[in-house]
Structures are given as C-alpha cells and as structure tokens.
Amino acid sequence: MNSSATPQLLHRTARCGELTPADAEARREVILTGWVHHRRDLGQLIFVEIRDFSGTVQAVFDPSHALEAHALAETLRSEFVVGLKGRVVQRESVNPKHPTGSIEIRVDLLEILNPAGQLPFLIDEDVESNEELRLRYRYLDLRRPRLQQVLRTRHRLSAATRKAMDDLGFNEIETPILTKSTPEGARDYLVPSRIQEGGFYALPQSPQLFKQLLMVAGFEKYYQFARCFRDEDLRADRQPEFTQIDVEMSFATPEDVYEVVESIVAGMFREIGVTIELPLPRMAYAESMDRFGVDRPDTRFGLELKDLGAAAEGTGFRVFDGALEKDDGTVRGIAVPGAGDASRKVLDRWTDWAKSAGAGGLVWIKIADDGKISSPALKVLGEDGCRAAAAAAGAGNGDAALVVADSRSVCNRVLGVLRLKVAEERELIPEGKWNLLWIEKFPLFEWDEKDQRWYSMHHPFTAPRGEDLPKLADSPGEVLSDAYDIVLNGTEIGGGSIRIHNQEIQSQVFDALSISKEEADSKFGFLLRALASGAPPHGGIALGFDRICAMLTGSESIRDVIAFPKTTRAACLMTGSPSKVDSAQLRELHIDLAPGTKE
C-alpha cells in the first residue's frame, strides 16, 4: 500500500462503463482508474466492482493468475481509489441486470491510489440517509450515480442553450455581482464596503437594469447564465442564490421573445428526448384566472372553475345570497369526476383546505352513480336545485361539485388551490405530459391593501400596453402590460416583458407607484438618463434554470440540481457558512454588531 509513492497506474486507457463485449472478444488490455464500488471476497476469487464517472465494471482477482494483485485486493475496502491493469474477458456467469454484466477485467496489476476510511453513509442508490448528513458530506452525496446524472443533464441543458443562443446571434455578457440595492422586490443580500465607510453593495436580485443598459449601449441581443440572489425564506423550489437564463433583445416585440425562448426550451427538451410542438399556446392572464384560479395554470387535467350563475341566484340559500349581494360577489365551483362517493372524512379535509386558502366554507354536492344527491345544501336547494348547481360546475352522476361563494378573487384563489390538491390526491394528473404555454396581458399593477398603494406586478420597468397609456394616471388598475410568463405543468419557469424605453413613461410609472422624483433619481437616475439618450425599444425574459433542470430530471427539489445547495435556514452545512468573523474584520468594514447579537 504505497499510496505516497508516484502512482504507476494513473493514466487509464478506457472507462469502466464504456467497455463492451467487443473489448472482451479482442481480449483488450486496459488500465482503469476509479473507486471500489462493491467488493465480494470469496477467499480465493475476489470480485470488485470499479466505478468511474462512466459507470461500473467488474474486476476479478485470481491468485492463480496474479498472486500479488490478489493479495493486495484482500485489503481493498469501499471507496478506495485504485488503478488497475488487465484484460477484458467474457464472464463465466453473466449478470443480465448490469450494463457491463457480460464482461469483466482479469486483473494483472493493482495499485491503491488512495485508501478511504469509513464513510458517514453508503454510496449506494437505494440507501437514503437523512438530508442533513447528505448536505454535510455533499461531496459524497454527489458520488451517487443519481446526482451525477442530474448534474450531467444540467450541463447538457446549459450547453444546448449556449449553442442555440450563439447560433441566434446572442452575445453572452457578464454583469456585476457587487451592485446597487434597489427598492421593491425581495430583500437584498448586502456587502459592506471597506473603502467607502458606511457604504454597501447589494448582490443582484437579477441583472435587470444592466441588461437594459446593454440595449441602450447597442448590443441588441444579450443573454447570460446569471447568478441571482434574494434574501427570502426558502422552499423546495427556492434557494438564496439561483441561476437564470437572462435574455434581452432590442427592437423586439413579445413575438420576437417568444420565438427565441421557444427555440431554447424546445432545444432543452430535445436533450431529454422530448419533442415540443411549436408555437406554444397562449392564454390571457384574465382567462387563466377565470378558468384555473391561478396565473400559472396546470393544463394537464380538467377540473376547471365554472360560474354557477343562474343556478345560484334566488335560491334562498343564505351562503349563495350573501355572496351575491356583495360587490364582486360570485358563486363558483369545480367538478371532481368520480368523487360522488367521497367519504365524510375526505370532504372534511377538502373543506379544511378551502378554509385555509381563505374561504368561509365549502359547499359540496355529491351525486351518486344512481343520481342520488347528498349535500349540506340539499334541504334549501332541493334535489333539482342541487342538480342544477352541480351541473353548472360540470358534475354529473358519480361526480362531486365543490362550490365556493365569495368575492371573485377569493373564489378563484380557493378553487385554484383546491383544484390542484384534489387532483393530486385523486391522481387525476397524467404522468409524462409536458404542457407549456404563455400567459400574457398581465395587469401592470396590483393594489396592496396593507400599504394602500400600487405595486408593479412584474417590475417597475415593464411597459404598459400602448392602448392603455391614457389610463395610467387615472385608473392604473385597468392598465395591462406587455409582460408574459412561460408556464410548464403549473410551474412558472420564466417571465419577462417589453420594457419602457421612454423616460416620460418611466416617470409616469414611478408616479403611479408613489416613487418620488428624488427617490427615482437617487435609485434609478442612471437608468432615466440612459432612456433619454437614445434607448431602443427592447424587451426580454429570464428563465428559472434551476427549476427547469429540476422538472426535466424529475427532481422534487431544486437542491438536487445544484451542486452545493443551502438548507431552509440558508446555511451551507458542508462549509459551515454563514459564520462569525473576527472583530478586526468587522472593524475594517466599519461594522458594529447590534447589542444582544448572539455570539
């Protein structure tokens, strides 16, 4: 075990997973390097599966063939790093479960390049250790074939995208990571300046302003795999730092952006062997809210939201009448096919879901296969009334209708949530479908009750649609924008807009957002000056690359498609960041910790 000496068997001549029966036919002599995956010691014969990035292959040590190599093989343990030399031969007993199961390496020479101690968990597909441990020893977790496969796919998706963008004439241009804090949006990660006392950089939430300035500069077609940072609480699909495919084009309409994005996305799907039909369907925001209750509809299945309309009017049912009397009040519902025999327990659970989504309650109407109706509203509505209401929701014999009476926005929100959860629970979402579509014609602003002001739905640089410009001052709530989202199976995978290229309109939008001239000037003065210096009409999009990778690799969480992810408390368990720094470092940055800060 002379692992300190200069290794002899370092330069392999083949890769484990790529050896074939033809190599055995030729009795090819190879040098392999890799890790000990499994070891099966039969006393005389020793079988060792060697693993490298390409896969595994079995090596056999036979004392009658190579005594020294066999003796050394007795000392091998899991995850030792070895080099070996031998001939590829046919196996005496074939293992059909294994890609290289018909061949093996008859080893002449073995060299231990580096031994390994006992590892915190097994590098085996089916043994799941807990996530905390896997994150602490991420480099071991990443040895697993599954994660290697995922990151390899991620690489192929980015390589395909870079190739496509180059072919389309886009330039990849990097933008600063140390930049300026901007109001609105997410919390910024801040970086203190040593040189400028009391000054802070912010890490970019996105390269939004820089890419617009590149358009002003005349680059016309820009893209970038941009790292973005947002200091908000984490989720399975949210990390504090993540990657966007950031795109911006001059002299562009939404159509131009759609065309580019569709070719990128179709190219990524091609990498996983899926053909996407182009052009993608489009849907107005208003229609999506009306039919699905959300702005990112999952169109793989039905259960669409319906107005109960006449069936709910004048029934004397207090729940319905109460809602209909209100401004904007309505009665809406969904039909759950095959739920006509749902148990009380199930209906109670659905009611709880509706309540936690903001509904006062949930009216359910079950119709058994034989047409028998049960519902809490049966007494008031009668058989015919219930049947009419259920029919309006789209439910017939054997189905259930779930009905919510409230303001239109509450109905949509509640039913939108219910539709997804019920469909998931009842397994009504078909596997293997990839439903992509564009959502467009978003409102420019949304009203915030708490702050009593308008906020940008997308961001403050989104262009209002031309025909809505006159409404900007007086009825901002009615202004639609040239913003668009691309949605895959109910997940938003990207969003963008045509930008404001005119300083006057940009100022009007800041007015509507109650951003004062002074604030606009101090935060975005450079942008306003740029817009007044010959800015071309322009627009673009940002695609959530991590989410796309997660969906295309069937990963539950984007942690799986990020090599070194952070926990839900935004920590890296492997390096132990964030961590304390010594007081000299803080002094240099002109920072005092607040009294009471935990040491």
Added chain:
RNA sequence: GGAGCCGUGGUGUAGUUGGUUAACAUAUCGGACUGUCACUCCGAAGAUCGCGGGUUCAAGUCCCGUCGGCUCCGCCA
C-alpha cells in the same frame, strides 16, 4: 414570524400502557469460502436515545425549553 413532520451504535430503522441487559439490518473488525454480483456462513466490537431542564421510586418513552433537517403559510417586483 407561524404550523406540521423528523432527530435512537458509522448508516437506515424498531422500541406497546413509563419498568430494570435499548432490538434488527447494514457498514466496521476477526475467521471460513474459486464464479460472486446487495456473495454466503461463523464470531466480535460498537449507543450516556440531538441538547438542557422538569415530573416520577423509575424517562428513548410523559411535560417544558432549545438546536438542527425537511414540508407548507406569510414572504419571494
């Protein structure tokens, strides 16, 4: 900020109404084995049950607090 689930030898789990030696598998160490493939067989070692406090004659188990991981709500233009 809030809610839920989880934390037991290196690892994955079991552990009843609180009851005396904390069980099983795997990995580790030693032994046997020439066609295994999650090799098999025999033996050994390995745990103050995340941490702190409390109730009790007695706590892995009950209570309170705390730390960590995950999921969700708020939040994420």
